[in-house]
Amino acid sequence: MHRLKETRITLAAALVLCLAAAAVAAGICLAVTGWSTPAVERKLRELDAIVSSHYVGEQDVQTVADYAAVGYITGLGDQWSSYIPAEQYEAFRMNSAGQGCGIGVSVISGEDSIRVSLVYDDSPAAGAGIQKGDYITGAEGLTVAADGADAVIDAIQGEAGTEVTVSVQKDGTDEVRELTMERAVVTQKMAWGEMLDGSVGYLRIENFHDGMAAQFQQVLDGLLADGAQALVIDVRHNGGGRVKEMSEALDPLLPEGTIMTLRTKDGSETVYTSDDQMIDLPIAVLIDDQSISAAEFFAAALQEYGRATLVGTHTTGKGRAQQTFELSDGSAINLSVEEYFTPNGNSLADVGIAPDEEVTLTEAQQADFYFLTAENDPQLQKAVEIVQ
Secondary structure, eight states: OEESOOOOOOHHHHHHHHHHHHHHHHHHHHHHTOOSOHHHHHHHHHHHHHHHHHOOSOOOHHHHHHHHHHHHHHTTTOTTOEEEOHHHHHHHHHHHTTEEEESSEEEEEOSSOEEEEEEOTTSHHHHHTOOTTOEEEEETTEEHHHHOHHHHHHHHOOOTTOEEEEEEEOTTSOOEEEEEEEOEEEEOOOEEEEEETTTEEEEEEOOBOTTHHHHHHHHHHHHHHTTOSEEEEEOTTOOOBOHHHHHHHHGGGSOSEEEEEEEETTSOEEEEEEOSOOOOOOEEEEEOTTOOTHHHHHHHHHHHTTOOEEEESOOOOOOEEEEEEEOTTSOEEEEEEEEEEOTTSOOOTTTOOOOSEEOOOOHHHHHTGGGOOTTTOHHHHHHHHHHO
16 A cells, blocks of 8 residues: 655754664674775774773664664765665655555545545455545554554555455445555556546556556557547656656657756766657646656756646756665665756756646645545646647
8 A cells, every 4th residue: 555645764863873873884884885984984993992891771772773873874964865774765765666555545644534645456455346536434443533544554554465454434325434455565546547528548657666667658559549639647746767768758749859967976978869750749747846856857847848738837947867775784875866858958946837828726635635626726727728
């Protein structure tokens, strides 16, 4: 199950915890990699000596090591780089690969509710009849009301092939069903679409994880076969993903030319390009302040080639690509290793892109974003108006 919720460790907390982590961190760095940064070595050696001589408490060695790594990566001052503890790395890896292990839903969770925002195709949840908008009220004897949303979500997760019983309430009713499902490895639903107003094809991109381009092409082909004369592509609330998937999805929408350029620390470049085969239809792209990374560059490429009108609000402004490095203990770091640039050579770092037509959502509409429809989504309505 994928929850649309993020937890961050503050810089202050990370730095405090790094003090306790110094002894373990020093040992790991010296034994595995050697020191390439003398300032870090001196600091950790000094802390190690103090902690070893004077600290009276007990240490959880793995926890200390994890927080030492958090502090190191936080100290880079790069909001896009992160440390991934060993127990979280497999879920991270599967998510990036467009997969997950569970019942096959994305959810919006708060302190006192869990609501299904998306049901994956061919998933245990789909087979059990769970639908978008349903509320999960409990699982495995726990309830959201008594135990909290996080506890219930944790109870739903588990190994493929094992069973889980989930309590599901239909939106707007008091009916609660107890559904027993077998957890499975599922493929995320990353692209889907529908026809609007007879001739406008709406295509939603949830993320750009592995396999997204194939889903995008399948949906695009279906909309064209249904007679779409224009396209509205939605990358709002899209956290990005793989540049390769983004480029493959853009290829049929762009003329021949550069899609994106990536540049490493030593100046070497990787350039993604499109061929001369292009679907020549009016296009609008929906963006917002949660369109990040590949989502921004997807929109920017279409804008710079004059292929689409951007509708919505200003995007985040991410200009670096990350690579994941697995460490010897099974943890990993997701590190910024490349800067990337639009077809015209522009960096979006701390700049983002502005819409051609600015349309905002109310606070209530933003809170209910994943459950908006064509009838109550002003950004989508404006996009449809433009392409028609």
